[in-house]
Amino acid sequence: MDFYLTALLLGLCYSAIALGIYISMKIFNIPDITTDGSYTLGAVVTAILLTHHQPPYIILPLVIIAGGTAGAITGFIHTRLKINALLAGILVMTALYSVNLSLMGRSNLPLINLQSIFTIVNIGADPNQNTFWILIVFVAVITLLIGYVLKTDFGIAMRATGNSESMIRSLGVNTDRMKIIGLAVANALTALSGYLISQFQGFTDISMGIGIVIVGLGSVIIGETLINWLKVTSVAVSLLLVLAGAIIFQLVLAVTLDIGVDANLLKLVTAVFVLLIVSLPRITARGKSMF
Amino acid sequence: MIDLNHIHKTFNPGQPNQVNALNGVDLHFAAGEFVVIVGANGSGKSTLLDIVAGSVRPSSGSVHIDKMEVTKMPDYRRSQWIARVFQNPLSGTAPDLSIIDNFRLASIRTRPKGLSIGINETFKNQVRERISTLGMGLENKIEQPMGTLSGGQRQALTLLMSVMDSCKILLLDEPTAALDPKSAQIVMKTAEDLIKHYRLTAILITHNLKDAFTYGSRLMLMAEGRVQKDLDPGQKSALKQSDLFDWFA
Ligand SMILES: Nc1ncnc2c1ncn2[C@@H]1O[C@H](COP(=O)(O)OP(=O)(O)OP(=O)(O)O)[C@@H](O)[C@H]1O
Numbered sequence: 190m191d192f193y194l195t196a197l198l199l200g201l202c203y204s205a206i207a208l209g210i211y212i213s214m215k216i217f218n219i220p221d222i223t224t225d226g227s228y229t230l231g232a233v234v235t236a237i238l239l240t241h242h243q244p245p246y247i248i249l250p251l252v253i254i255a256g257g258t259a260g261a262i263t264g265f266i267h268t269r270l271k272i273n274a275l276l277a278g279i280l281v282m283t284a285l286y287s288v289n290l291s292l293m294g295r296s297n298l299p300l301i302n303l304q305s306i307f308t309i310v311n312i313g314a315d316p317n318q319n320t321f322w323i324l325i326v327f328v329a330v331i332t333l334l335i336g337y338v339l340k341t342d343f344g345i346a347m348r349a350t351g352n353s354e355s356m357i358r359s360l361g362v363n364t365d366r367m368k369i370i371g372l373a374v375a376n377a378l379t380a381l382s383g384y385l386i387s388q389f390q391g392f393t394d395i396s397m398g399i400g401i402v403i404v405g406l407g408s409v410i411i412g413e414t415l416i417n418w419l420k421v422t423s424v425a426v427s428l429l430l431v432l433a434g435a436i437i438f439q440l441v442l443a444v445t446l447d448i449g450v451d452a453n454l455l456k457l458v459t460a461v462f463v464l465l466i467v468s469l470p471r472i473t474a475r476g477k478s479m480f
Numbered sequence: 481m482i483d484l485n486h487i488h489k490t491f492n493p494g495q496p497n498q499v500n501a502l503n504g505v506d507l508h509f510a511a512g513e514f515v516v517i518v519g520a521n522g523s524g525k526s527t528l529l530d531i532v533a534g535s536v537r538p539s540s541g542s543v544h545i546d547k548m549e550v551t552k553m554p555d556y557r558r559s560q561w562i563a564r565v566f567q568n569p570l571s572g573t574a575p576d577l578s579i580i581d582n583f584r585l586a587s588i589r590t591r592p593k594g595l596s597i598g599i600n601e602t603f604k605n606q607v608r609e610r611i612s613t614l615g616m617g618l619e620n621k622i623e624q625p626m627g628t629l630s631g632g633q634r635q636a637l638t639l640l641m642s643v644m645d646s647c648k649i650l651l652l653d654e655p656t657a658a659l660d661p662k663s664a665q666i667v668m669k670t671a672e673d674l675i676k677h678y679r680l681t682a683i684l685i686t687h688n689l690k691d692a693f694t695y696g697s698r699l700m701l702m703a704e705g706r707v708q709k710d711l712d713p714g715q716k717s718a719l720k721q722s723d724l725f726d727w728f729a
């Protein structure tokens with residue numbers, strides 16, 4: 190059972206990444222894979238500041254700025270230098286590996302017995318319960334914030350940028366600038382997942398980001414399947430379903446481990462699982478059209 | 481209102497697929513003028529409109545709006561004067577956004593898009609009222625995604641959107657090309673009403689010679705990137721519809 194509780198907590202930690210990928214991929218229609226780098230960057234910044242005993246009100250903004258800067262650089266390369274978005278993301282991600290390594294000075298930094306976001310308040314005696322409520326509050330705050338922004342005039346302009354560029358330019362929006370902001374927000378959110386995970390697992394590792402983009406993608410795709418299935422048009426509900434996607438994704442991985450799949454095969458299982466969800470609508474559609 | 485001086489536009493210069501889309505265009509459009517442009521496919525009509533809007537930069541020559549040099553000003557800044565209706569109904573609206581979201585953006589075309597929520601009941605009622613003037617029954621569908629509407633409905637709404645915020649220049653690139661005759665008529669009628677009511681400077685591109693004959697004060701024929709004929713209101717009213725057909729014979 191502990192297994193599934195951990196999965197739930199991981200799902201909450203990964204919600205931020207899911208929201209980030211939702212913004213870059215679904216709202217801006219940009220395939221951004223800076224993710225692996227900006228996620229680790231968030232964790233690295235957290236680890237360094239925690240080991241230097243910095244207070245949370247310093248750590249959190251710096252993590253957001255670090256992730257946002259990484260995203261903005263990808264956005265700049267993509268829009269101003271007219272480089273394909275995937276390539277721009279790969280470039281920044283690759284560069285971030287060295288940045289992260291030199292920031293940390295080594296490949297692994299343990300964070301045990303340090304103050305963290307999960308030790309700030311003590312709600313219950315059970316540490317897992319404590320972690321759960323802190324994560325719930327954290328995720329609720331960022332979801333409400335994003336939900337609010339997407340409803341504002343600025344947010345509608347963001348959504349239009351990924352939907353009809355000719356239209357929104359003719360309505361006075363600098364789409365290059367908008368995309369840079371969008372990728373900054375997306376990667377700031379991704380860095381927040383790194384921030385949460387490093388404190389949750391009690392260490393930051395230079396390779397923790399490898400393949401993490403697939404976790405975000407998988408969560409968003411599950412969320413989107415739910416969105417289409419329930420015919421949701423509201424932005425707020427869509428965000429909630431993306432969060433649900435992040436949690437379902439982790440629960441499914443927990444099940445596979447639980448039934449005895451080798452942990453070394455976890456990334457393979459993850460990839461196959463994402464492939465399954467992506468192809469499921471097509472397979473069922475073909476099945477239907479046969480009758 | 482709009483001045484184009486010695487405009488040349490070459491796409492893909494120096495490459496095998498080089499195209500000289502505009503070859504020296506000099507034009508002055510006065511405020512309140514309603515100009516209709518006709519011409520064969522590829523004669524440079526859309527390129528001319530794109531150069532006025534700022535989505536295409538001329539290879540040489542200069543563009544002035546209201547006596548101000550705007551040759552290098554990007555399209556999203558020229559939107560302070562200019563509203564557009566595109567040939568493709570998909571280009572003028574955001575399909576996944578609701579009708580009301582589309583109208584909200586249009587209503588702040590000339591202003592910054594800030595971090596406050598602008599859609600409230602007053603705004604919704606104002607939009608419903610405007611939309612009802614079309615007589616298409618769309619006023620009860622403002623929460624629906626724009627993409628669920630037909631091309632004709634979307635073009636009609638795009639026209640209304642153009643005057644949601646202050647607007648001096650209206651650019652219409654074959655707004656009825658994809659529409660059935662009835663929707664086309666509603667769109668043309670709406671366009672004419674708005675142009676009169678808001679005293680807009682308007683440029684309309686069309687392949688429909690009947691529309692070209694019926695609407696507008698000034699009529700131009702383009703061919704091979706040049707202005708071939710340019711009829712002022714006097715000459716245009718003297719023109720017979722059959723003369724116009726002869727231009728293309
Ligand atoms: N972005 C572009 N890149 C390369 N060539 C272009 C581009 N845009 C237009 N052209 C070329 O410039 C010429 C003029 O095109 P334009 O679209 O202005 O014609 P048009 O008069 O609007 O034609 P139509 O009636 O078919 O819309 C054409 O030969 C076209 O192929």
Ligand SMILES: [Mg+2]
Nearest residue numbers: 525526527653
């Ligand atoms: Mg054209």
